Amino acid sequence: MAVAVILLGLGGVGRAVLARLRASSPAVTGTEFTIVAVADSASILTAAPDPGGGGGARFPSLDAPTLDAVVAAKEARRPLASVGTAGHPVVLGSRVCGGGGSGGNDDGSAEDGVLLGMAAAAAAAGDTPLLIDATASAETTQLLVAAAAAGVRVVSANKVPFSSDLPSFAALLPSPAGDGAAADGASPDGGAARPDGAAAAARARRLVRAEAAVAAGTPVIAALTRLVSSGDRVHRIVGCVSGTLGVLTTAVAAGTPLSTAVAAARAGGLTEPDPRADLSGGDVARKALIMGRLAGLPAPGLDAIPVEPFVGRPHLAAGGDDVDAWLAALPAADAAAAAAVAAGHRYVVTVDVAKGTVAVGWAALPPGSPLAGLAGAANAVAITSDCYPPGEELLLRGSGAGVDVTALGVLADAVELAHTADVRPL
Numbered sequence: 251m252a253v254a255v256i257l258l259g260l261g262g263v264g265r266a267v268l269a270r271l272r273a274s275s276p277a278v279t280g281t282e283f284t285i286v287a288v289a290d291s292a293s294i295l296t297a298a299p300d301p302g303g304g305g306g307a308r309f310p311s312l313d314a315p316t317l318d319a320v321v322a323a324k325e326a327r328r329p330l331a332s333v334g335t336a337g338h339p340v341v342l343g344s345r346v347c348g349g350g351g352s353g354g355n356d357d358g359s360a361e362d363g364v365l366l367g368m369a370a371a372a373a374a375a376g377d378t379p380l381l382i383d384a385t386a387s388a389e390t391t392q393l394l395v396a397a398a399a400a401g402v403r404v405v406s407a408n409k410v411p412f413s414s415d416l417p418s419f420a421a422l423l424p425s426p427a428g429d430g431a432a433a434d435g436a437s438p439d440g441g442a443a444r445p446d447g448a449a450a451a452a453r454a455r456r457l458v459r460a461e462a463a464v465a466a467g468t469p470v471i472a473a474l475t476r477l478v479s480s481g482d483r484v485h486r487i488v489g490c491v492s493g494t495l496g497v498l499t500t501a502v503a504a505g506t507p508l509s510t511a512v513a514a515a516r517a518g519g520l521t522e523p524d525p526r527a528d529l530s531g532g533d534v535a536r537k538a539l540i541m542g543r544l545a546g547l548p549a550p551g552l553d554a555i556p557v558e559p560f561v562g563r564p565h566l567a568a569g570g571d572d573v574d575a576w577l578a579a580l581p582a583a584d585a586a587a588a589a590a591v592a593a594g595h596r597y598v599v600t601v602d603v604a605k606g607t608v609a610v611g612w613a614a615l616p617p618g619s620p621l622a623g624l625a626g627a628a629n630a631v632a633i634t635s636d637c638y639p640p641g642e643e644l645l646l647r648g649s650g651a652g653v654d655v656t657a658l659g660v661l662a663d664a665v666e667l668a669h670t671a672d673v674r675p676l
């Protein structure tokens with residue numbers, strides 16, 4: 251099986267995914283991965299003279315020297331376009347995905363069309379196209395939906411497409427609540443209902459994996475999906491699902507000022523591109539929404555989730571759009587963080603499916619809690635269900651952040667999808 255990979259995003263995670271794909275062995279994966287295109291926020295780089303062409307010839311892959319140059323450029327924080335057009339690679343200099351719109355609900359863009367055209371050309375040449383989203387962008391949402399609907403396999407580390415509107419989620423991942431939208435034939439962009447909507451959505455969802463979007467390489471989505479798809483009813487999910495906030499809690503407990511610990515976590519590739527996404531609790535809320543939707547919670551959306559931030563709201567506002575200026579002002583939050591950690595509290599998400607509620611914030615752990623004793627980037631999730639009653643919860647525990655373990659989660663999804671039977675010709 252030959253899989254032609256289109257990789258969106260060349261930050262810490264994207265580059266780690268690239269490294270893992272390049273190092274992967276067909277003898278182990280049963281799959282030959284080739285990289286046919288990579289993209290950052292402004293450009294797509296492909297070896298094909300005519301990306302939409304095809305004509306039956308094998309879609310050209312980016313060679314090792316070109317990929318080395320890509321990695322060097324992005325490590326040095328240079329744009330992909332700076333890699334140039336030496337040899338035959340073509341750089342399309344334009345906003346990638348969504349045509350420059352800031353929201354996730356654009357109807358599609360010329361660049362989306364280019365990417366889908368490449369996937370179709372790769373398929374026509376006999377390869378299995380795979381789109382990997384390693385961005386943190388809302389702009390990829392409709393591309394992922396369109397790709398899966400067209401029969402392209404999709405793997406995402408990006409949680410935004412799965413924590414936006416419910417129809418987009420239902421077009422990408424299975425959910426008892428989302429199935430209602432699909433069964434109605436509602437199209438993800440709110441367009442006219444299609445009579446075959448539910449069947450088409452179910453077919454497309456088989457081609458999507460997003461394990462890294464919740465706990466990096468720790469398979470929380472797989473566990474929830476296995477329970478729900480086999481008819482178990484999930485009652486409650488309790489977890490610590492932020493590697494960043496776990497690392498910060500551990501560091502502060504050891505006497506490190508919060509502001510110092512945040513700078514280190516950012517440098518280590520644990521935080522979101524803007525660490526305020528972590529410290530606001532927003533990143534955890536997105537993970538909570540994804541877990542809740544998978545479990546059948548009729549969760550309206552992110553706005554309806556009450557979130558107590560990790561630091562007081564005034565500490566999130568400092569610095570405006572400038573992350574470095576915000577970090578420079580963060581020492582003002584050190585004392586309050588030290589006090590919360592000294593009280594023995596943890597930053598916890600609770601999804602109560604039966605009550606239809608989600609809560610995100612600091613909580614005292616009851617004695618014997620399965621979340622007790624976590625250190626560093628470790629995540630833990632405890633799921634109770636009909637088959638896993640209180641005291642016998644299904645527990646998942648393991649590293650929940652870091653570029654390498656996230657890339658592992660992405661590659662595991664990619665390998666699994668490579669072996670998923672094709673369900674629809676492009």
Ligand SMILES: NC(=O)C1=CN([C@@H]2O[C@H](COP(=O)(O)OP(=O)(O)OC[C@H]3O[C@@H](n4cnc5c(N)ncnc54)[C@H](OP(=O)(O)O)[C@@H]3O)[C@@H](O)[C@H]2O)C=CC1
Pocket residue numbers: 258259260261262263264289290291292329346347384385386387389390407408409410462463464465466493519520521522523650651652653656
């Ligand atoms: N770090 C971790 O431990 C984990 C991270 N994740 C997720 O992985 C994702 C990536 O994280 P990280 O690598 O740290 O993020 P970075 O900000 O370092 O990298 C993001 C990359 O995406 C590119 N990009 C942004 N918008 C677009 C677009 N519209 N089309 C194509 N490319 C785009 C950026 O381009 P440019 O270089 O031009 O800015 C950049 O290369 C995030 O969604 C994060 O939540 C998930 C689990 C764990």
Ligand SMILES: N[C@@H](CC=O)C(=O)O
Pocket residue numbers: 462463464466491492493494495520521522528533650651652
């Ligand atoms: N910033 C996130 C990264 C993974 O989603 C975290 O630390 O959990």
